[in-house]
Amino acid sequence: MATVQLCIALLFLLQLLSLQFASLGYNVPDKYFINCGSDNSVTESGKVYVGESTLQATFSSSNTERNQSSVPSPLYQTARIFRMDSWYKFDIDKNGTYLVRLHFFPFSSPTNLSSATFNVSVPGFWLLQNSNGRNDTNNNSALVKEFFMEIRTPSIKITFRPLESSFAFVNAIELFVLPLNLISDKVSRFTPIGGTSPLSGGLYSRVLETKRRLNVGGQTTRDILLRNWIPDDIYLTYPENAKNRTPYQGKIVPRVGDDSDGPNATNYTAPSEVYGTAKESINISDSARDLSLFNITWALPVDSNTDHFLRLHFCDYLSSQVGLTFFDLSIYDAHVIQINTEEADVSNELPAPYYYDFVVNSDNSGIIKVSLTPDGTAAIPNAFLNGLEIMKVIESSNSVPPDLEEPDSEYNRLPLLLGSVLGGLVLVSIVVLFGFLWRCKMKKEKSAENSDWLPILDNAGGSSHGRLTDITNHCSPIPKINLELKIPLIDLQLATKSFHATQLIGKGGFGNVYKGVLRNGMTVAVKRSQPGSGQGLPEFQTEIMVLSKIRHKHLVSLIGYCDERFEMILVYEYMEKGTLRDHLYSTMLPSLSWKVRLQICIDSARGLHYLHKGAAGGIIHRDVKSTNILLDENHVAKVADFGLSRSGPDTQPHVTTGVKGTFGYLDPEYFGSQQLTEKSDVYSFGVVLLEVLCARAAIDPSLPTDQINLAEWGLLCKNKGILQDIIDPSIKDQINQNSLRKFSETIEKCLQEDGSDRPSMGDVLWDLEYALQLQTGPYDDSSSGVSASLQLPNVRRLPSLSTLNEAGDESDCAVDYAFSED
Template sequence: MQMEKLLLFLLLFFSSILLSPADYTRPDHFFINCGSKANSSRSDGRTFIGDLIYPGGSLSFTKQRSSVITNSQTSDVLYQTARIFKQQSSYKFDIDTAGIYLVRLHFFNSTDVSTAVFYVSTDRVSQLKNFTIPRSSTNDSNSPLIDEFLLNIPQGKFSIYFTPQGSSFAFINALEVFLAPENFIPDKAPTPTNKKYTGILSNALQTIYRINVGGETITPETDTLWRTWKPDDEFLYNPNTGKSASTSGLPKYNGEVTNYIAPAPVYQTARRMNTDGGSNFSNISNIMTWSFSVSKNSSHFVRVHFCDIVGTSVGSIIFILYLNGIDPQKVDSYEISGDLLTPFYLDFVVDSDESGVMNIYLVPSEDSPEVLMTYLNGVEIMEIIGELNVVIEPDKSKKTVFLVVGPVGGLLVCVLAVGLFIFLKKRKRRSVETSVWSPFNVHGGGSSNSKGTDRTINVFRFPNLNLGLRMPFTEIQSATNNFDEKLQIGKGGFGNVYIGKFKNGSKAAVKRGQPRSSQGLSEFHTEIMILSKIRHRHLVSLIGYCDERSEMILVYELMKNGTLRDHLYKTNLPCLPWKQRLQICIDAARGLHYLHKECAGGIIHRDIKSTNILLDENLIAKVADFGLSKSVPMDQTDVSTGIKGTFGYLDPEYFNTHQLTEKSDVYSFGVVLLEVLCARPAIISGDPQLPMEQVNLAEWGLLCHRKGLLETIVDPSIKGQINPNSLRIFAETVKKCLLEDGANRPSMDKVLWDLEYALHLQQTAVYREPHEDSTIDATFGLRLVNVQRLPSLSLQIEKDDMPILRDSTTDEAFPSASEFFHN
C-alpha cells in the first residue's frame, strides 16, 4: 500500500513537470556597446547599452588596461566605437541562471584595428578564437564580423578574456551574452559509428554555417534569436540537381520543435531534387550534394532541418541522408513528425578529415510509396572546441528521455519511467553482487595519464585478437613521454599520432584514439584483426596495440616520409619526379592486389585515398588505415553494407547500390592516380571562382580525357618529364579505373600491369604507334618486348609478401609486367 502511494505521488509529480514546461522569453541582457557612453537601438528590437553606462553592477570590465577608439568609416552607431586592450583584460558578467548561452563577438575591421593580433578565451574554454586581420584588409562592405559561440555557463561570474599577442593589441566593438531556450543543444548526439557522443555541453560550440536551404537570407530582424541564415547556393555542389520550393503555410510547430529552433522562413522554403532530367543516380553529380569547408580533423555538431512542403500527401516521400561517414539515415517525415508542414531536425557529431570538407548528400529511397524525391530545409554546422574530456559510449543513456504528446502520453511515460527506475535499481543491486567487471565505459575509466598498475581493468575485450601484440599502456606512455605534444607528428579521424621511442631503441608511430574520433571500437577491432593476420611489403605493419583503461592505441612501423598527399600539393617538400610517382603508384597497387587476391576471400580496403598511402624513408609506399575494411567470404564477390569512405574517392556504384566489391577500391585508386598526375585534391570546395566541372577531380579528369586535353591538367612541375606514351598508358588506366560500371573496371592485378608498363615506357625507348589500340593485355606485351625466356604464369611475389591467410599461389591468367620487362 505504501509503495502504491509512493508511485501515485511520483506520477503526479513528474507529470506536472513534464506537461508544464516553462515558457521562454527572449532576454534583454547582456547586449553591450563596447567603448561607448551611448546606447544603440537596433531594428530587430535589441538595445546595446554602452559599457561605460551599463546599470546594475552585473557587468564589469578592465578599465585601467583599456582605451577607446572611434571609427568614422561606418554610420552604424554600434561599430563607431571599440574598446582596445594592450594587456590581457576581460569583461565579467553576473550570470543569474545556469544554462546554454549564446555568446556573440562583434568586430568591425577599420584601418585603426587592422594590425590587431589576439585571442579570446573564457572561464570555460582556454581559447575560443585566434583573431588576426590581414594588414591589407579593407572593409568595403561595411559589414561587421560576428563570431557566435554556444557555451554551457553555470550560475555565478563569467568572464571573457582578450589577450594581445606580442606587441599587438586586442579590440571588441560589441558583445552579446544571453540565455538560450532550454534543451536548445543536446549533450549527446549520434556519431558515424552509431555510438553516442557524450559531453557536447562540456565544450564550446562555434557556429560555422547557418544555412537557409532553398531560401533567401534571413536577418536578425526576422529570426527568433537574432540569427543570420545564409542561402545555400554557393554550397550546392551541382546547382542543376536541385530546385527551390516554398509555401505560404505556417509550419506546425510542436513541443519538441519551436520557432526558437528555427524561424518559420527556414521551414517555409526548401531545396527539392530536380527530376527534370530523369532519375539517374549512378553518378554522384546527379544527387543533391552540399559541400562545406570546415576545420581539418575537427569534431562538429551538425543539425539538419526538415519540413515536408514538397509532398502532396502524408508519407509520400522517403529518402536517405548521408553525412561524412554517418551510416545512412532514413528520413521519413511521416514516421518522425506525423504530418506535412511539420518541422523536425536530426543532430549528429561528425569528424572532418585532412581534406577539411564536409559533405551532405540526399538519395531517394526505393521505399517511397509515391515518388522518388529528396528535400532539405536548413543546415547548421558548429565546430566543437575546447579540451575538456568527453565520452563516446553505446546508446545506453542513464537518463530517461521523455517525448510527451498530450496528457495521456505524459502519464504513460511517467509510469514507464518509474517502473524502469525500480527495475534498474534491483538489477543494479544484483549486478554489483555477482559481477567482477566494471560497467562498459569507453574512455571513461580512470585517467589515461595515471601510472599503470597490475590491477588495471581492461574495460573492453574482443575475441580472436592477437594477444601477442598487446602492449602495456605504461610502455607506450613512456615511449611517447606521456603523449608529449612535441612528439606529435600527425592527426587523423581516429586520433593523434606520435613518434614512440621504445626502450630497445626502436621508433614507431603511435596512434591514440580520441573520444571525439569518427572511428570507434569496431574500427579499432577491425584494424587489429586485419593487420595481425597479414604481412606485405606494401602494407603498413602493426607492431602492437593497447586496450587498457578504455584506451584505443595502435602502434605501427614508422613511415618517416608521411602521406603521399604530403608530397603532392600544399607542401614545402621537394617535388616528386614522374618516375618516382609511378613507382609509388605501383607499390600501392601491389599492396591492394595482395589484399584483394592473396587473403582468404579477399579484403576490401574501403577508404583508399592519398592520405592512406604512406611513404617510408626510401619513399617505398605502403597502404594504411584498415579501420573501414571488409573481409569478403570465399563464396562471395561483394558485401552489402552501409556507405563508408571519403567523398571524392567514393565509388558511385557502391554509393547507389550499397554493394561493396573490390572494384570500389579500384575506383578510389583511380582518383589517387589522378591526384598523382595533377597534384590537386579530389574535391575542391568553397572556391566560387572555380568552374563547376573542376570541383570533382575524377569528373574533371575524365572530361579532359574525352576532349583530348588531359595534358593541360598535368602538374606543371613534372609536365616536361613525362614520356607521351607513358602518359597515354597512365591516362587509359585512370579512365578504366573510373568507369561507371564496376564490372567493366579492371582488377588490381591488371591495374598493376598497366602501371608497370607505363613505368617501362618512361624508362626505355619502347613506344607505341599513335594508331594502336590503348588496351593492354599479355599478348600486346609479348609483341613489344624481346622476351628471353618464357615467364612464369603467376604474379611475382616479393620475398617480404608472405601471404598468411592463403597458402596457395595466385592463379593469375597472365604474367606480370615486371617479369616481361625485368627478367
C-alpha cells in the same frame, strides 16, 4: 448578486487570458550575460553583459586571474584566465533547452592568450577539446562557440580545463533559456541507405554545437535570440543554377506560440528577414527534359564521420496558391523527401513559414551536401530555400571528470566535516592499498631502468588501465592483440613534448598526428584520438590487430600503441614526406615528376597486393586514398591507415558488411550491395591513379556537375579521347605516349562498374611496372612528350611469381615478370 457573480467571472476570465498571453510571449532573459575578467558591465550589440562583481552566479576565483587589453570592442577588452581546472556555476530556475555562448578573443597581452590550449566541459559532455580560442578564419574576429543543451538540474557548471603546461581563458559567457519547442526532442535520422528513422534517445540526450546558420538569398542579420545568420553564396556548388528571389515586401506571420509541433514555424524559429528572402532555381525552359541539371546544391563544411542536426527553412511567398510548386530534397545525392507547400499552415492566407529537421552522419569528405531539384510534374517547376542551419551533435562521454568541489560555506560545513572524516578514512585505506600494490610492482620491475619522468598527464580521469583490457575483461576478448607493442603514455608525452602544437604534423578523422622522438632516438608519428571521445575504438583495435601480424616494406609499420587513461594512441614509423595528396594539388611543395609518380603507384600497388594475397587469409584495406599513401625521405611509398580493414572472404566471393570508406573512392558495387571484395580496393586505387595523373581531388564540389566526381570525369574524357586535356600540366611534357596509354588503360580497368571486370591488384601491379618500363626502358621517348606516337610492343607475360613473405621487410611481395618482344 448577479452583478457580483458576473464581475467575478469576468475577472477570472481576464486572469486566464493574461496567463495565456504570458505563455505566448518570450523575451531573452537578462541572465546570464557575463563580461568575464571585469567588475564593470558593458553593452555589446544592445545587450548588457554584467561585470563579475555583480554576477548572480559563482566561479572559482582562487584559480583565476584577469587580463586587459585596448581592443575596440568593450566585450573583448578583458578576459578571465584559468591556470588550473576552474568553473562558473549557474543556478537554473526553469527546466528547458538552454543556449550557451562562449566568447574567445586572444588579444595581445603579457600572458600571450594565443598560446592557450584547453578543454571546456559541462556535466557529461565535452563542449570543446584541444581548443586554442582562436578564430582561424579571421584572426581579427572573436571566436564565438554556441551550444544548445537540455538542463533539468537546479544548477550547472561550465568547467574550463587547461591542458598540461598551458592555461584557459574566456572573454564572455551567455546562458539563457530558449522558447519552448524551439528544437524538438524527436527528430528523424537520415541515412543514404535506408531512408529515415527516429533518432534513438532523442536530441535532448545530446548537446548541439552550431556550425553554420545561413540566411539563404539574403544578407547578414540577427534574430531575437541574438543568433547571427550569414549569406549562403560561398557554400553554393552550382551558383549558375540559382538566383536570389525578390525579397518579400509584405508581412510574414509565423504561427504564434511556443508549442508548435512542426513543420510550421513559430515566431522564434527564424526571423522574417530569413523567411522573406530565398534562393530559387533559374528560369527553366519548358523544353528542358532533365531537371536534375537545374538542382541547387550547398556544400557545408562539417566534422567528418559525425552526426549533424540539419534544419531547412521554407516560405513560398511568391506562388499564387499552394501546391503549384514542389521539389525534391537530397542529401549526399540520396533522395530524402519531396517538399510541398501544401504541408504548411496557410489558414491565415499569408505566406506560411515552415521547416524540416534531420540528423545526418557526415562522411570522410568533411562536407554535407544538400540539394534541391525541381519536379517536372509540378505546375511550376521550381525549387527554393529560405534558410539553413547545421549543428554538430555532441554525444555524452564517460571521460568527462566529475564537477569540482565548491568552497566551504555556512550551510554546508557539517556535511563537509562528515565527508572529510569519512573521506580521510577512505583515503588512508586507498593509500595503504596503493602502497602495497606499488611495492609488488616495484619488485617485479627491479631490473627496470630508473628515470626522472614527469607525472602522467591525466586528461580524462579514471584509472590507468587500457581500453583494450576493458573490452577483454568485460566483453568478448579481442584476439591476437600484441601486448608487447604497448608504450607507456609518459613515454609518448615526453616524445611529443606533451602533444604540443609545435609537434603537430597532421589531422584526420581519428585525431591529430604528432611528430615525436622516442627515448631510443627513433623518430615516430604519433596518432592520438581526441581524449575521451569514445569514437574510433573498433578502428583502433583493428589497426593494432592488422599491423601487428603483417610487415612489408610498402606498408607503414606499427611501432606500438597506448590505451592508458581513456587514450587511444597509435605509433608508426615516421614518413618524412607526408601523404601522396600533399604532393599533388593545393600544395606549395615541388611537383613530382612522372617517373616518381609511377614508382609511387607501383610501391602502393605492391603493398596492396601483399595485403590481398600475402597476408594470412587476405586483408581488404577498404579505405584506399591518396591521404593514406605516405612517402618517406626517398619518396618510397607505403600504404597506411588500416582502421577500416577487413579480413578477406574464406569460402564466399565477398564479405557482407556495412559500407565504410571515403566518398569519391567508394566502389559503387560495394556501395550498392554492401558486398566487399578485394576488387573494392582496386576501384579505389583506380581513383588514386587518376589523382596522380590529373593532380586534383577525387570530389571537387566547386566544379561543374559533370566534373565533380573525378572517376566519372576521367572515364568520360578517356572515352572522348581528350584525357590529355585533364593531365597535370606540370608533367604533360614528361609522359611518353605509350606509357600514358598503358597507364590510362589500367585506370579504366580498375574503374569498371562490375567488380568481376576489374583486374586483381597483381595484374594492376604488372601493368604499372610495364608503364614504367615503357617510360624508362628502350621504348622511352621522353623528348617527344605526350604527343609521341609509338606502337606498343608485343609483351609476353611470364608467370614467375616471387614468394610472398609476410615477415620480410625487404620483400616487395611483387610479381616478377619478364619483358620480351615477340
